[in-house]
Amino acid sequence: MLYLSGRDNTHTESWEFFCTGGRQSGYWTTIEVPSCWEQQGFGHYDYGRDYRTYGKQFRFSDEKGLYRHTFQAPADWAGKAVYLVFEGVMTDAEVRINGTPAGPVHQGAFYQFRYPVSDKLRFGGSNLLEVTVSKMSADHSVNRAERYADYWIFGGIFRPVFLEVFPGEHMLRTAVNAPAD
Known part of the structure; x- marks a missing residue:
């Protein structure tokens, strides 16, 4: 296993970063990963309960982080x-x-996801990882599930990123079905 980010919020790694809107936006700089960009001084703050606009014209901020x-x-x-x-x-x-x-x-914030990347890597050399993160999902059901609640809405790579290495022939998952007869 090779961590590309830090392992937690007290052990982070600096990545290049560009925010498209809000505070500190419109230029390349660095950000600590993992973290939410709002907590590093970028973008807009949005509160989840604001879907009830009470007659106001309200829209969640939809900045992107590159x-x-x-x-x-x-x-x-x-x-x-x-x-x-x-x-x-x-x-x-x-x-x-x-x-x-x-x-x-990938759509949705609260679960792990992975990509097989063996065919995309330059072994023994330098590789560039680029991630574009949209604060709001293109899938409206994700937004309804993750936004209409009583909490602040953040954006970013907020948990660790790493490479997992397995033998060329391997099993990622196994399952046993042992019904009682």
Whole structure:
């Protein structure tokens, strides 16, 4: 396993970052990962209960965060199965490795997702990870499920990011069905 971010909020790594709206927006800088960009001084603050506008014209902020991070993939990983794992991104995440999409856009903030990336990595060399995070989901059902509540709405890569390495032939999951007869 190779962490690309820090392991938690007290052990972070600096990534390149660009926020499209709100505070400190419109230019490339750095941000600590994992974290929510609002807590690092970027973007807008939105409160979840504000879907009830009480006659006001209200719309949640829909800024995007663009992340870039360069990392090395060890040469001895060639021929192995490598997965890029995100433990939590708020909310939609479009992920690219060396300019190639890692997979479909992930939607939803509160669960882990992974992409097989062995065929996208440069083993023994430098690799570029690019992540575009949309604070609001393109899927309205995700927004309804994750936004209409009594809490602040944050954006960003708020949980660790890492590479998992397995032998070329492996099983990711097994299941046993043992019904009682």
